Amino acid sequence: MAGQYRSRVSGIGSYLPEKVLTNHDLEKMVETSDQWIIERTGIERRHITPEGQATSDLALEASRRALADSKLNPEDIDMIIVGTVTSDRQMPSTACYLQSKLGCRNIVSFDLNAACSGFIYGLSIADQFIRTGMYKNILVVGAEVLHRFVNYKDRETCILFGDGAGAWILSRANEGDNQVIHSSHMHADGNLAELLTLPGGGSLVPPSQAVLDSNMQYVSMKGREIFKNAVRAMAQCCQEALEANNTAPEQVDWIVPHQANKRIIEAVADQFKFPMEKVIVYLQETGNTSSASIPLAFDWAVQTGKIKRGQTILLTAFGAGLTSGSILLRY
Ligand code: ACO
Numbered sequence: 001m002a003g004q005y006r007s008r009v010s011g012i013g014s015y016l017p018e019k020v021l022t023n024h025d026l027e028k029m030v031e032t033s034d035q036w037i038i039e040r041t042g043i044e045r046r047h048i049t050p051e052g053q054a055t056s057d058l059a060l061e062a063s064r065r066a067l068a069d070s071k072l073n074p075e076d077i078d079m080i081i082v083g084t085v086t087s088d089r090q091m092p093s094t095a096c097y098l099q100s101k102l103g104c105r106n107i108v109s110f111d112l113n114a115a116c117s118g119f120i121y122g123l124s125i126a127d128q129f130i131r132t133g134m135y136k137n138i139l140v141v142g143a144e145v146l147h148r149f150v151n152y153k154d155r156e157t158c159i160l161f162g163d164g165a166g167a168w169i170l171s172r173a174n175e176g177d178n179q180v181i182h183s184s185h186m187h188a189d190g191n192l193a194e195l196l197t198l199p200g201g202g203s204l205v206p207p208s209q210a211v212l213d214s215n216m217q218y219v220s221m222k223g224r225e226i227f228k229n230a231v232r233a234m235a236q237c238c239q240e241a242l243e244a245n246n247t248a249p250e251q252v253d254w255i256v257p258h259q260a261n262k263r264i265i266e267a268v269a270d271q272f273k274f275p276m277e278k279v280i281v282y283l284q285e286t287g288n289t290s291s292a293s294i295p296l297a298f299d300w301a302v303q304t305g306k307i308k309r310g311q312t313i314l315l316t317a318f319g320a321g322l323t324s325g326s327i328l329l330r331y
Pocket of ligand 1: 290
């Protein structure tokens with residue numbers, strides 16, 4: 001019956017390309033230092049996709065790992081959602097390429113653009129389709145090849161971003177199973193859209209030589225403003241998740257926040273007096289991988305024995321838009 005079902009996380013996986021770009025490498029490219037980057041962001045290195053590979057290739061690796069973890073086959077998947085701002089092409093969607101590469105049935109497959117909140121938005125949408133009883137197994141992916149949209153002459157942005165992918169499979173939970181997604185909350189404040197954009201190449205400013213000459217094909221960001229709004233938005237979303245579930249911060253085992261900047265994460269944790277020992281921080285290895293950052297950090301935390309089955313986890317993100325969101329779940 002519609003509205004009777006709950007979703008559980010039946011499998012997770014992630015993928016980082018092998019090639020690494022360290023802070024020391026960046027010191028040779030722009031006027032910056034390893035010390036400045038670590039102090040201001042916490043980032044030490046980021047991973048870079050080799051030429052010839054695209055977002056769907058990273059998504060494929062992460063999805064195969066999630067499928068193996070869930071013990072499901074590609075033909076069991078009923079829907080694919082890919083959160084990305086760096087799709088293989090403007091059209092068709094990366095999700096369609098992924099569907100073909102994985103060998104799924106002709107299931108509904110689409111991309112969603114909520115920038116760094118893309119994975120939270122994707123999980124929330126998947127959760128609704130499972131709750132209504134429409135689908136049983138949904139593949140949600142966050143995948144980005146951001147380094148191709150970053151200007152390596154702009155020290156304020158090029159130090160931040162990296163490539164990677166993460167995938168989860170949400171499946172219909174058995175009756176009585178309490179390892180489920182409890183709630184999801186999503187927001188967007190379009191009044192703050194201009195704080196973080198990729199200004200050229202869309203319908204407003206179509207591709208042209210002038211776009212290339214003025215570097216409008218690269219990410220443009222007002223860092224300080226983003227910082228302030230990120231802390232406010234993620235703290236609000238966490239509060240909303242806790243209140244909706246009548247849960248105190250002490251009852252949460254781990255927060256897995258979007259991995260943009262360690263200082264942003266510390267400021268959010270501080271608002272709840274949440275100890276940093278219970279916050280997953282993986283950005284030292286990845287930089288900001290936008291929609292891939294939460295599933296990458298989560299997978300790493302599971303692999304390293306931090307997050308365990310049965311624990312209560314709070315996910316939260318913010319991104320260009322400005323979008324934001326939170327999910328409370330028992331893993
Ligand atoms: N190396 C050395 N110096 C630098 C660098 C760099 N890479 N970048 C900036 N500086 C300089 C600035 O020019 C400035 O110099 P000035 O004082 O002479 O003017 C000084 O360092 C301080 O600059 P601020 O911008 O005030 O530095 P801040 O502490 O705010 O850190 C940062 C900058 C890291 C960008 C921070 O604002 C931030 O993390 N903002 C949020 C960014 C973010 O999360 N973006 C993505 C969000 S959404 C998504 O994930 C897609």
